[in-house]
Amino acid sequence: MFNIYNQKGNDRLITVKAPGKLYIAGEYAVVETGYPSIIVALNQFVTVEISQSKSYGSIVSKQYRDDSVLWRRQGDQMILDNRDNTFNYIISAIRLTEEYAQALGRPMELYDLRVNSDLDSPNGKKYGLGSSAAVTVATVKGLCQFYKLPLTKSQLFKLSAIAHLDVQGNGSLGDIAASVYGGWIAYWSFDRDWLLAARTQQSLTELVNQPWPSLKITQLTQPDNLRLIIGWTGTPASTSHLVDKVAIQKSRQHQIYAEFLRDSKNCLEDLIQGFKDGSLERIKAGIKRNREILQQLADFTKVAIETPTLKKMCDIAVENTAAAKSSGAGGGDCGIVVIDKQVNVDSMIERWKENGITRLALNVHPVIDLNKE
Incomplete structure (x- = not known):
């Protein structure tokens, strides 16, 4: 499931999944700081596989084979070989997680990253299950395993939330919480203006290890009937x-x-x-x-x-x-x-x-x- 780690000689294969979600209640109001919602995680997933590479890394989606991305290293920087791609959330998650890994002293490596999603219909139409959030969470989680970074649910949420917000620019990030925590959750959104200001003044490690204003995530129990x-x-x-x-x-x-x-x-x-x-x-x-x-x-x-x-x-x-x-x-x-x-x-x-x-x-x-x- 979420954390499958295999060691094969010098090759590492990381396989992770993140579930999709649906909002139960609280939509629209939840984008405002401190307002509550209820969200449920569902048994459809985005799967990310990461394995070591030598000369070039790759990002490949089973759903978008024609839009696969090649990239290389220039020092510790990730350099894309094509700028027009459908993987904005994946790229944002990679950049942020690698920034976090470097802050914790991990050397950068090359790897192949493969994505498969069953959050859309067979003909490619979106069900609305939060595929962008799930792929962000799965990418962050997989890379943290690849770089052997310790990770709590709170840290995974915060890294994924920042990466997702960098691309989408709005929203409550409740879908990120559902993909991280699973089950039924009550979610109160954090102060995004505070986060925007804090990112200019604090390191990424400081940000993910401190409480965020108004953020609250509570697991709920589904009644038996x-x-x-x-x-x-x-x-x-x-x-x-x-x-x-x-x-x-x-x-x-x-x-x-x-x-x-x-x-x-x-x-x-x-x-x-x-x-x-x-x-x-x-x-x-x-x-x-x-x-x-x-x-x-x-x-x-x-x-x-x-x-x-x-x-x-x-x-x-x-x-x-x-x-x-x-x-x-x-x-x-x-x-x-x-x-x-x-x-x-x-x-x-x-x-x-x-x-x-x-x-x-x-x-x-x-x-x-x-x-x-």
Whole structure:
């Protein structure tokens, strides 16, 4: 799983996986410092393999064979031989992890890095499972093993979060947390303005070894009678673009946006308590309320969070005694359904099919133990 390390003569082969994720609740509000969300890690993965090389290193993706990247060393610097590539998150993760490795006195080496993902559909469409976050986490984790760097979950999150933020520029980084910690998590986002300033004044080792303002990650326990079902609309969506649209509108309507943040925070605190109490009914009520709050956000920002297909998916689920809502930024991708395990969902799934909605055969990935996996 996450930590497989093989020694074959002088050749080292590192194989790591990072799970994808889905947001359960708290979307959009979580991009603001200190606001809570609930996210779940899923049993679909990005796999990264790293092995030593001699003259040239390579970065190869099974999904993008035509866009493989060759690179070489110039001193300790990584020099790319082609600048236009689809591997921005991988490159950012490599640069940051190697900066960290050098700070800990590790000499730089050449290696081949191979990436394979099952977070997208067979025809290449994105499910919205956080592939960019998973590949960032897997790359950082694999390189830390390759360079034999000690690593805690907190350090892995912080290195991956910085690398991801360098590319995407926005977002809460909750998807990074899900790929690092596994299972169900409650996630409160850190102060990104603080991080931006701190990076100009502190070393990378100092940054990853100190508390980050407002950051909080807590594992949650799924109630025994809770079943999570995921529906896919077949329409990919861009999280960063949707977040940007909301950001533009919030600057024009401060009071309404402040009310949205307050409502989302209250809803999520109640939802998190529902997990602590093991109360499926309280969780379902929280999911229903969060859907309403996101619909209000969509109304005043004019951002299509819940598309007609997502609405149909949720409405059908609600008719079958479930609680349902869009997942993540919306605009397409996936919706989540929370329902009692005793309820037969065959008719719900059949109606989904009739409306062009696919049930994804995904399960929750367990809490990750870095000492065992």
